Amino acid sequence: VSQSVHGFSVPFRFPVTFTRGIWRCTNPTLLQTVRSLERHRQHRVLVVVDDQVARARPALLADIEAYCSACAGGLALVAPPLLVPGGEAAKNDLSHCFSILQRIHDVGLDRQSFVVVLGGGAVLDVASFAAAIAHRGIRTIRLPTTVLSQADSGIAVKNGLNLFGKKNFIGTFVPPFAVLNDLDFLDSLERRDTAAGIAEVIKVALLRDPALFDEVEAHAAAIAGGDSTKIAAVVQRSAELHLAHVCGSGDPFELGSARPLDFGHWAAHKLESMTRHRLRHGEAVAIGMTLDLTYAMLMGYLNEQVLRRVRAVIRAVGLPEWDDALLEPGPEGRLEVLSGLEEFREHLGGELHVTLVQAIGRSFETNQMDDAVVRQAIGMMAPSVRQRSAVATIGAAHTVQ
Numbered sequence: 001v002s003q004s005v006h007g008f009s010v011p012f013r014f015p016v017t018f019t020r021g022i023w024r025c026t027n028p029t030l031l032q033t034v035r036s037l038e039r040h041r042q043h044r045v046l047v048v049v050d051d052q053v054a055r056a057r058p059a060l061l062a063d064i065e066a067y068c069s070a071c072a073g074g075l076a077l078v079a080p081p082l083l084v085p086g087g088e089a090a091k092n093d094l095s096h097c098f099s100i101l102q103r104i105h106d107v108g109l110d111r112q113s114f115v116v117v118l119g120g121g122a123v124l125d126v127a128s129f130a131a132a133i134a135h136r137g138i139r140t141i142r143l144p145t146t147v148l149s150q151a152d153s154g155i156a157v158k159n160g161l162n163l164f165g166k167k168n169f170i171g172t173f174v175p176p177f178a179v180l181n182d183l184d185f186l187d188s189l190e191r192r193d194t195a196a197g198i199a200e201v202i203k204v205a206l207l208r209d210p211a212l213f214d215e216v217e218a219h220a221a222a223i224a225g226g227d228s229t230k231i232a233a234v235v236q237r238s239a240e241l242h243l244a245h246v247c248g249s250g251d252p253f254e255l256g257s258a259r260p261l262d263f264g265h266w267a268a269h270k271l272e273s274m275t276r277h278r279l280r281h282g283e284a285v286a287i288g289m290t291l292d293l294t295y296a297m298l299m300g301y302l303n304e305q306v307l308r309r310v311r312a313v314i315r316a317v318g319l320p321e322w323d324d325a326l327l328e329p330g331p332e333g334r335l336e337v338l339s340g341l342e343e344f345r346e347h348l349g350g351e352l353h354v355t356l357v358q359a360i361g362r363s364f365e366t367n368q369m370d371d372a373v374v375r376q377a378i379g380m381m382a383p384s385v386r387q388r389s390a391v392a393t394i395g396a397a398h399t400v401q
């Protein structure tokens with residue numbers, strides 16, 4: 001046997017810029033970004049747009065075309081902006097990914113061209129995936145337009161589509177060419193979507209930054225009311241914390257099975273599928289965090305006062321702490337949400353890793369979750385006596401590890 005081992009490492013760098021008015025002809029951010037590698041040529045650009053953003057902002061498509069005409073020396077719009085349905089529908093149906101691939105093919109984009117994608121986390125995921133697989137990877141510039149995607153998913157190095165009823169079953173790890181967060185877009189978000197994004201801000205604050213938690217707590221009413229200055233401040237801090245994790249954790253492509261930032265996510269992903277995405281990702285994360293915080297309290301890891309404090313903030317920013325899907329029985333009479341633990345482990349590979357919070361800003365990983373205690377936590381969360389007794393009658397206890 002003759003064996004030799006070879007390897008190489010490739011450094012990834014991508015700028016994350018916060019700006020306002022990105023499509024104003026006087027704003028150089030996008031032009032400078034596409035020109036950053038080769039200053040003197042014209043760069044071909046396909047723009048993919050979340051149709052709900054276009055609907056909320058009737059001037060958007062004309063602004064994009066006007067910007068590209070004004071910057072024609074540096075960038076060429078290869079086709080009118082391509083609209084993709086906003087929200088989880090974009091990830092649930094492969095045809096949307098296919099239509100982006102078709103357009104990339106039709107206009108003849110190459111690996112030196114750009115796909116610029118503007119929209120919420122779902123549309124960013126679909127277009128980033130399509131760009132990642134076309135020609136084995138076309139440069140992608142992300143323009144996230146939701147609180148969640150500016151604070152969290154847009155700056156991540158992965159993308160994904162849902163398949164076989166499983167969240168993000170297909171996808172790739174690819175760092176974007178650049179991320180340009182235009183805070184003005186957050187003004188047209190529905191309150192519900194603003195709150196959903198704040199769930200991820202609360203999440204990263206609970207894991208990493210007590211001062212950010214205090215800030216969200218102090219301004220919860222203003223944030224729920226759409227105060228753009230307060231929202232921008234917590235979005236920027238959250239983005240910094242997520243970037244520090246992606247770039248500093250030593251495992252940006254999640255080769256290990258630990259996923260420390262996925263606090264509350266095992267239940268969240270399951271609840272999203274169970275409710276056929278009636279719950280937004282961030283809403284499901286709020287419920288998943290409430291569940292894992294209650295679990296940690298019952299296990300003796302977390303003080304009950306901290307649990308109450310976090311729950312009050314979740315409510316105050318307009319997020320749900322409960323959904324009746326938590327009561328749904330699955331096969332063998334076990335609570336269906338509990339199968340989220342096995343699915344989470346399968347997605348991670350290897351061992352189960354669940355992050356539990358011990359105090360605001362402090363967390364640890366556990367490799368096993370006790371079914372009976374999860375059920376007890378759900379029982380405690382249930383808003384009515386009837387629901388509480390329903391939990392007690394569903395499912396036999398066993399431990400998942």
Ligand SMILES: NC(=O)c1ccc[n+]([C@@H]2O[C@H](COP(=O)([O-])OP(=O)(O)OC[C@H]3O[C@@H](n4cnc5c(N)ncnc54)[C@H](O)[C@@H]3O)[C@@H](O)[C@H]2O)c1
Pocket residue numbers: 050051052053056085086087088091119120121122123125145146147148149152153154156157158159160185186187188189190193196197281282
């Ligand atoms: N790739 C990753 O690392 C990663 C990480 C976390 C979450 N995600 C994914 O992100 C998705 C959630 O993203 P999201 O919270 O941004 O929600 P979303 O993309 O579903 O957007 C929510 C709604 O707001 C609309 N919208 C977006 N921007 C708007 C604006 N500026 N004005 C008006 N309406 C607007 C969208 O069309 C949609 O209807 C989930 O699919 C989740 O799995 C991905």
Ligand SMILES: [Zn+2]
Pocket residue numbers: 200265281285
């Ligand atoms: Zn998330």
